[in-house]
Amino acid sequence: MSFVEPVALSTLTTMQVGGTPKSLQRCESTQELYGAAKSAWLSDEPHHILAGGSNTVFADDVSELNVILVANRGLEIVHEDDEKVLVRVQAGESWDEFVAWAVEHGYAGIEAMSGIPGTVGATPVQNVGGYGQEVAQVITQIEFLDSETHEVEIKPASFFNFSYRDSALKHGLRGVIGWVEFELKKLGGLSVPMASGQITNHVGAPYGSQLPLRQVRDVVIELRSSKGMVVRPEDPNSVSCGSFFTNPIISYGKSLEFPEDMQRWRMEDESQVKISSGWLIEHAGIPKGYHLPGSKAAISQKHALAITNTGGASAEEILQLARYVQERVAARWGINLIPEPNLIGF
Numbered sequence: 255m256s257f258v259e260p261v262a263l264s265t266l267t268t269m270q271v272g273g274t275p276k277s278l279q280r281c282e283s284t285q286e287l288y289g290a291a292k293s294a295w296l297s298d299e300p301h302h303i304l305a306g307g308s309n310t311v312f313a314d315d316v317s318e319l320n321v322i323l324v325a326n327r328g329l330e331i332v333h334e335d336d337e338k339v340l341v342r343v344q345a346g347e348s349w350d351e352f353v354a355w356a357v358e359h360g361y362a363g364i365e366a367m368s369g370i371p372g373t374v375g376a377t378p379v380q381n382v383g384g385y386g387q388e389v390a391q392v393i394t395q396i397e398f399l400d401s402e403t404h405e406v407e408i409k410p411a412s413f414f415n416f417s418y419r420d421s422a423l424k425h426g427l428r429g430v431i432g433w434v435e436f437e438l439k440k441l442g443g444l445s446v447p448m449a450s451g452q453i454t455n456h457v458g459a460p461y462g463s464q465l466p467l468r469q470v471r472d473v474v475i476e477l478r479s480s481k482g483m484v485v486r487p488e489d490p491n492s493v494s495c496g497s498f499f500t501n502p503i504i505s506y507g508k509s510l511e512f513p514e515d516m517q518r519w520r521m522e523d524e525s526q527v528k529i530s531s532g533w534l535i536e537h538a539g540i541p542k543g544y545h546l547p548g549s550k551a552a553i554s555q556k557h558a559l560a561i562t563n564t565g566g567a568s569a570e571e572i573l574q575l576a577r578y579v580q581e582r583v584a585a586r587w588g589i590n591l592i593p594e595p596n597l598i599g600f
């Protein structure tokens with residue numbers, strides 16, 4: 255097993271906060287990953303599975319925590335015909351490198367999720383998505399080590415009960431993902447029909463158009479960059495976890511109580527509406543760039559939904575700002591915002 259000298263978790267997470275753990279185990283193969291997880295489950299000590307660290311905020315003191323780092327790489331086409339490919343991707347592969355690979359090879363279905371940081375194996379956890387696509391649309395099966403049974407099994411996507419930014423893995427199902435299999439389409443270099451008005455408006459095409467894959471990737475990265483949503487060393491607004499809160503889903507009836515200019519999206523289930531947390535935050539009197547007095551945690555200058563570390567913030571400062579936002583939004587709009595990132599060790 256590859257224990258390495260523990261380093262501050264601020265260096266392994268995009269929010270750049272978190273202290274030094276008790277131990278750090280870097281697992282470069284799926285077998286190592288499963289072995290490390292089983293040993294951790296058999297011990298009484300606290301542990302955490304960390305991958306790209308782009309959706310995780312660690313506490314300042316994590317000195318009792320044992321961290322297992324997912325670093326298994328590899329990608330394999332397991333089936334190919336005229337219409338589709340099935341691709342099996344190891345958990346530790348970079349998600350965005352996988353998207354770039356798919357776009358380059360003319361495989362459609364994940365192009366609108368370009369520029370999302372982190373690893374492939376973390377994407378099922380919160381059913382990662384953006385610009386009208388989510389991984390639940392393309393995942394066929396997952397190799398999963400269950401913490402209850404300690405058995406490795408290949409589970410169908412339905413086992414994970416995916417919904418908006420959610421899966422069974424956020425509701426009691428515990429285990430480790432070794433690889434994820436995706437079904438991507440061959441559409442002659444075109445994307446799947448675009449379900450994002452932001453993309454189609456940007457290129458002046460009708461909603462639902464199929465666009466060249468490369469164009470979709472470029473547009474999405476451009477749109478995301480303008481909001482500080484691509485991790486770049488030169489963009490201080492990207493020292494974050496992306497969106498800090500999920501967008502609330504409320505009944506259609508309740509949505510009518512909100513001002514007409516509030517951003518909202520109809521759900522497949524037409525009795526429900528997704529509303530914009532960013533709008534709720536700004537309209538609760540918290541502008542972009544806001545910070546509590548003396549704090550180094552701030553709302554992003556580019557996006558009200560992202561909390562950023564403006565340089566040397568503590569984890570506690572990040573959470574103080576998050577709690578303040580929740581309180582203000584609850585007081586003004588009666589909505590409890592739910593944090594999206596995993597908050598570990600608080």
Ligand SMILES: Cc1cc2nc3c(=O)[nH]c(=O)nc-3n(C[C@H](O)[C@H](O)[C@H](O)COP(=O)(O)OP(=O)(O)OC[C@H]3O[C@@H](n4cnc5c(N)ncnc54)[C@H](O)[C@@H]3O)c2cc1C
Pocket residue numbers: 268302303304305306307308309310324345370371372373374375376377379380381382383384429430431432482483484485492494495496497596
């Ligand atoms: C600038 C920015 C923009 C973002 N934009 C988006 C967006 O548009 N849409 C979106 O959905 N998310 C977005 N995110 C959030 C984040 O990128 C995703 O949630 C991503 O999938 C996290 O991957 P990770 O490898 O960094 O996970 P980590 O933060 O390391 O882990 C996240 C969770 O997954 C678990 N986990 C990780 N790997 C495994 C595994 N192999 N087996 C079991 N559990 C595992 C961890 O224990 C933890 O609970 C953004 C983040 C940033 C910083």
